[in-house]
Amino acid sequence: xxxxxxxxxQFFAEPPQEPLPYGRWxxxxxxxFVEAAEALEDFDQLGELGEPLWFPERTLGRRxxxxxxxxxxxxxxxxxxxxxxxxxxxxDATDFLATVDCTExxxxxxxxxxxxxxDAEIGHWRGHDGRRGxxxxxxxxxxxxxxxxxTAELGPTVTDQCxxxxxxxxxxxxxxxxxxxxxxxxxxxxxxxxxAESLYEE
Numbered sequence: 001x002x003x004x005x006x007x008x009x010q011f012f013a014e015p016p017q018e019p020l021p022y023g024r025w026x027x028x029x030x031x032x033f034v035e036a037a038e039a040l041e042d043f044d045q046l047g048e049l050g051e052p053l054w055f056p057e058r059t060l061g062r063r064x065x066x067x068x069x070x071x072x073x074x075x076x077x078x079x080x081x082x083x084x085x086x087x088x089x090x091x092d093a094t095d096f097l098a099t100v101d102c103t104e105x106x107x108x109x110x111x112x113x114x115x116x117x118x119d120a121e122i123g124h125w126r127g128h129d130g131r132r133g134x135x136x137x138x139x140x141x142x143x144x145x146x147x148x149x150x151t152a153e154l155g156p157t158v159t160d161q162c163x164x165x166x167x168x169x170x171x172x173x174x175x176x177x178x179x180x181x182x183x184x185x186x187x188x189x190x191x192x193x194x195x196a197e198s199l200y201e202e
Contacts, residue, residue, distance in 0.1 A: 001139045006049075006157050007058070008125075008127065008133075008154065009125060010195075011059065011159070011160055012135075013059060013160065014059040015058075015099045015162065015163075016058065016162065016170070017057070020056065020165060020166065021066060022054075026052070029052070029054070029056075029082045032082045032096050032098040033068055033078075033100060033179060035098065036072070036080060036100040037078050037100045037102075041102065045074075046074060046078070047051070047073045049070050049078070050071045050073070052069070052070060052193075053069050053168075054067070055067040055069075055140075056168065056170045057159040060135075062085050062086060063085050064083060064090065064115050065082075065083045066081055067118065067129060068080065069118060071106065075108065075160060076102055076106075077102070077104075077113045078100050078101070078102050080100035080120060081098070081099055082096060082097070083122075084096045091166050102174030107141070107143065113141070113197075114144045114197070115184060115186060115196075115197045116140070116141045117142055117184060117197060117199060118139055119138045119140060119182075121134045121137075121168075125177075131177065131178055133175060134176050135173075135174060136174070136176075136182060136199075138152060138167070138173065138182060138184060139170040139171070140169060140184065140196065142166055142168075145193060146163045147187070148188050149161055149162070149164065149197075150162050150171060150187070151171070152173035152184055154173060154174055158172040181199060182199050182201050183197070183198045183199075184197055184198075
């Protein structure tokens with residue numbers, strides 16, 4: 001096989017291994033999410049928080065990322081993730097970290113959206129000649145019926161994919177690398193494209 005003309009990381013995160021958080025585990029993760037939200041400078045102006053909407057987890061090395069969104073009664077949306085480490089499979093989760101941000105751009109005010117996406121930078125990657133890109137976590141809700149698989153594409157390269165669970169998915173991809181930016185696509189079980197959206201569309 002010939003050398004790759006695009007030597008970039010693909011499928012570097014493990015596929016989801018666990019069900020969406022619920023019960024005591026969901027409450028534990030929610031506590032960390034709320035604590036991070038309370039550290040936002042304008043938290044008191046955001047309104048009362050609703051219940052977290054959790055997304056499929058993704059693991060890189062020994063660290064697992066569980067994204068979430070939370071809407072407020074004043075029309076804001078908090079988005080971010082809770083991450084944790086495990087020393088080995090089956091061990092208790094430790095070293096919890098949470099990152100949360102806020103937006104006024106929600107599906108309620110943009111009913112034409114087919115994909116409601118959120119993203120967060122989780123690291124950097126250096127390629128040839130010192131070129132740098134961002135390792136980015138992308139999670140979203142499909143607002144078109146029939147979605148089975150979501151993919152992340154960087155230019156002509158598919159960098160990740162995730163099964164759609166309850167209309168939700170999480171992707172991990174290199175982004176902002178040599179002029180290419182992540183685009184998310186939604187596919188049905190027959191491989192037909194249902195929706196596409198760039199993280200950078202106005």
